[in-house]
Amino acid sequence: MGKLLTADFLKIKRKGLWLLTLIGPFGVVALQMVNYGVRKDYLLQQSEDDWGYYLLNVHSFTPLAIVLGIAILTSFIASIENETNAWKQLIALPVSKLTVYLSKFTLLAILLFFSSTLLMFFTMGYGLFLELGDTVPYMELAKYSYFPAFAALPILALQLWIASVSHNQGIPITVGIFGVIFAYSSYLLPDWMIWKWPSLMNQWNQPMINVLLGVGIGFLLYIIGMIDFARRDVK
Amino acid sequence: MEYIVQTQNLSKSFGKEQAVSNLNLQIRKGEIYGFLGPNGAGKTTTIRMLLGLMKPSSGTIKIFEKNITKDRIQILAKIGSLVENPSYYPHLTAYENLEALRKILGVSKTRIDEVLEIVRLKEVAHKKVKGFSLGMKQRLGIAASLLHSPELLILDEPTNGLDPSGIIEIRNLIKRLPEEYGMTIIISSHLLSEIDQMATQVGIVSKGKLIFQDSIEAMRRFAQPKVTFKVNNGEKGWRFLLANGIKADYQNGVIFLEECSDEKVAHIVQVLVQEGISVFRVEEEKRSLEDIFLQMTMGEQGK
Numbered sequence: 001m002g003k004l005l006t007a008d009f010l011k012i013k014r015k016g017l018w019l020l021t022l023i024g025p026f027g028v029v030a031l032q033m034v035n036y037g038v039r040k041d042y043l044l045q046q047s048e049d050d051w052g053y054y055l056l057n058v059h060s061f062t063p064l065a066i067v068l069g070i071a072i073l074t075s076f077i078a079s080i081e082n083e084t085n086a087w088k089q090l091i092a093l094p095v096s097k098l099t100v101y102l103s104k105f106t107l108l109a110i111l112l113f114f115s116s117t118l119l120m121f122f123t124m125g126y127g128l129f130l131e132l133g134d135t136v137p138y139m140e141l142a143k144y145s146y147f148p149a150f151a152a153l154p155i156l157a158l159q160l161w162i163a164s165v166s167h168n169q170g171i172p173i174t175v176g177i178f179g180v181i182f183a184y185s186s187y188l189l190p191d192w193m194i195w196k197w198p199s200l201m202n203q204w205n206q207p208m209i210n211v212l213l214g215v216g217i218g219f220l221l222y223i224i225g226m227i228d229f230a231r232r233d234v235k
Numbered sequence: 236m237e238y239i240v241q242t243q244n245l246s247k248s249f250g251k252e253q254a255v256s257n258l259n260l261q262i263r264k265g266e267i268y269g270f271l272g273p274n275g276a277g278k279t280t281t282i283r284m285l286l287g288l289m290k291p292s293s294g295t296i297k298i299f300e301k302n303i304t305k306d307r308i309q310i311l312a313k314i315g316s317l318v319e320n321p322s323y324y325p326h327l328t329a330y331e332n333l334e335a336l337r338k339i340l341g342v343s344k345t346r347i348d349e350v351l352e353i354v355r356l357k358e359v360a361h362k363k364v365k366g367f368s369l370g371m372k373q374r375l376g377i378a379a380s381l382l383h384s385p386e387l388l389i390l391d392e393p394t395n396g397l398d399p400s401g402i403i404e405i406r407n408l409i410k411r412l413p414e415e416y417g418m419t420i421i422i423s424s425h426l427l428s429e430i431d432q433m434a435t436q437v438g439i440v441s442k443g444k445l446i447f448q449d450s451i452e453a454m455r456r457f458a459q460p461k462v463t464f465k466v467n468n469g470e471k472g473w474r475f476l477l478a479n480g481i482k483a484d485y486q487n488g489v490i491f492l493e494e495c496s497d498e499k500v501a502h503i504v505q506v507l508v509q510e511g512i513s514v515f516r517v518e519e520e521k522r523s524l525e526d527i528f529l530q531m532t533m534g535e536q537g538k
């Protein structure tokens with residue numbers, strides 16, 4: 001598994017994936033730079049808790065960035081193997097198909113959480129720059145950075161599954177586009193839709209539920225995808 | 236007899252289509268096994284099953300005396316392969332492509348230079364594969380298959396789409412391997428001429444069935460020249476010959492014999508002339524291996 005993962009990291013070289021993991025969180029914070037740049041005084045009047053209000057503002061774009069990011073990352077990573085059908089070369093090596101799949105998933109999860117970490121630092125950096133108050137709410141900051149990523153694990157597992165078994169790469173891209181549309185309209189979606197989860201919204205107002213569901217269902221979808229991937233003939 | 240590869244009633248169907256049916260391959264150590272058959276005969280499907288990329292619909296595969304479904308990883312550790320079009324990562328250099336595989340195989344870094352040397356890609360090692368010619372990509376694929384010094388090398392149409400010089404180059408490379416490294420090689424092709432000069436054993440598939448499996452010499456024996464006699468009255472001449480105890484065949488107005496020494500030709504001419512038949516032409520018709528191959532596969536297709 002370690003060997004496969006280092007190979008997978010080598011394969012994403014020059015593919016711009018690291019840049020993407022940087023652009024995503026940067027974009028989310030940059031939107032608030034515009035927002036606060038234009039009407040900082042007005043925004044600071046909206047709430048007693050300036051940090052809390054700022055975090056909510058940042059978070060309003062995080063789910064969209066994550067869902068879009070996952071769609072792009074998974075299809076890039078699958079395209080690396082699909083382009084010249086390198087799956088057949090990879091799977092004819094003395095490795096188990098389950099580990100091949102696990103390695104891809106791990107790679108994606110690492111990129112996703114790396115992106116979340118960047119989001120946390122960017123959010124904190126700009127928050128400090130705005131001088132929102134002396135006590136930085138570190139717990140809330142971490143929560144708004146990592147919870148959406150955990151809640152998005154089912155989307156990651158689903159997109160990876162579709163991208164690695166589809167002969168037609170239009171299918172995962174279509175699913176990705178619908179996912180982005182769903183994420184954009186999270187507040188309209190019923191609670192059971194996985195695309196709503198990164199928004200951390202639910203009828204009980206308990207973000208933790210989305211996190212636990214994300215990890216649980218994410219794991220389940222991962223297992224299903226892995227078994228399906230291993231079961232199929234390699235074209 | 237110990238076989239490196241042995242399949243028993245190996246079959247694969249895609250829906251209703253039977254792509255491979257009841258294949259019994261037997262491949263001994265140190266052979267260069269030419270796996271021949273027209274396009275669509277089922278060569279790639281068979282090779283995919285040998286590599287565990289596809290599951291057989293029925294039948295068993297034993298490689299190194301082990302079952303591929305049970306001990307796939309152990310078996311694959313000793314196999315190098317190149318299936319159909321070469322696979323590569325175009326955005327990486329040749330070296331990086333091999334490095335990605337090397338990491339998984341866990342062999343030493345020096346192997347990369349060694350295999351690049353073997354396929355003569357050292358000068359372009361640090362160029363992106365995107366810009367490589369098909370022949371270079373094909374050679375990179377062979378380099379990749381050699382990385383872990385496999386005991387068995389499986390190459391599926393490695394010369395497909397190459398120009399004649401590329402074909403010769405790959406052929407020379409493949410011929411060296413069993414001698415220098417003690418490898419067993421399976422190489423598939425739809426053109427007999429391509430493997431005629433390197434294979435020691437031949438297996439011919441047509442429509443998913445194995446219709447011939449033996450040494451290349453045995454196959455050459457099929458390619459004995461045939462002698463034809465054009466005469467003024469073929470049928471009458473043929474009867475005289477039979478009456479004189481000469482086993483000849485008759486078809487479309489000509490008399491012909493499969494194996495014919497010079498003395499026999501002289502004797503036949505003498506008999507014919509004595510019986511008052513005019514001999515117009517005596518010709519030797521050489522049949523190439525390619526003709527034999529075509530005839531075998533056509534015969535099967537006619538059924």
Ligand SMILES: Nc1ncnc2c1ncn2[C@@H]1O[C@H](COP(=O)(O)OP(=O)(O)O)[C@@H](O)[C@H]1O
Nearest residue numbers: 235249254272273274275276277278279280281
């Ligand atoms: N994945 C597949 N799905 C459906 N049919 C296939 C598949 N792969 C091969 N076939 C069919 O099986 C037959 C044998 O194909 P193949 O093994 O590629 O032949 P060859 O390599 O000898 O040219 C062909 O008729 C082909 O159309």
Ligand SMILES: [Mg+2]
Nearest residue numbers: 278279319392
């Ligand atoms: Mg083929």
